Amino acid sequence: MNARMWFFNGGTEGQFKISKMTAVTGESLPPATHLHVTQEGVVPSVAAFTLKGVVSNERYTTRSEKIDLVNRQVAIGREQARWGAFIALKKSEAWWALTQDERRAIFEDRSKHIHLGLAALPQVARRLHHCRDLGEDSPFDFLTWFDFESKDAATFEDLLSALRATEEWEYVEREVDIRVERATPAW
């Protein structure tokens, strides 16, 4: 198994209680009450759905942007960050047919994806997983896992609203938004 792989199992058990699942664009996922986030693989007893992806190298970030990010970001899993969001995205074939310079121009020059994310740091922690180049077909291209404290929920909502209004998001053809709360204080 790829050591950078993470599994998101939706079902009736897990460290996170699902508070809301929204099909923002396209089809939803099967109903689930809990989300189990693990590197151990599929947990069959709890899996109404399993999504997986690998943490990979950056595709658009420059060194100067990376320095800004590293200076401000925090790792996911802070004890006090009991609210989470799991956003699964699929982009269109039109997006993937663009060349690197065209995607970068949309992603950052015009949509300010990195700068919008920076504005939510350090309150909102984030880990991005790629699914498009897994060996098996995946219903999504990206899985992003966020956490934050309840007092920072508005910062997260502002980030999401801003991203969804960008030119980049015109290429999103499926988006499922799952909100969670950590079921137990320690995990």
Next chain:
Amino acid sequence: MNARMWFFNGGTEGQFKISKMTAVTGESLPPATHLHVTQEGVVPSVAAFTLKGVVSNERYTTRSEKIDLVNRQVAIGREQARWGAFIALKKSEAWWALTQDERRAIFEDRSKHIHLGLAALPQVARRLHHCRDLGEDSPFDFLTWFDFESKDAATFEDLLSALRATEEWEYVEREVDIRVERATPAW
């Protein structure tokens, strides 16, 4: 299975007869007399080794470079292109820790990877497969499959020599080079 996935099975059967296997950097692969290139998966009866990878979006190419490439390149599998090469590469962690602008600067601005490839078109056809973000661990990051006519062998050798002399290649920590000839005229 990912529809963009290809399998390279080394063994005692296959469309291609292996004429030479060279461990350019690092460890070699198990000995094999034939290479079977397929989207069907592992062919157990012939597999001394199986490597797989997915065709993916371009990571560095700009639109103007892409236009040049598309105008000159030919698809792999021409009837008369009976000579082939399979190059499996692993790059170092130092490469993957670079940001996008740093990798692009090495890849093209300083190593001229795209322009060296262009100089070998249309004689040398090429298909690149990515392995780093497969769900399972892969011993390589990239598998590249080339074909050409015997009269164009020198063009291919020049391309390889030029690439191996670049700054980009300082990040290659494993490279296996397998040369093949098509075993049967039609396949």
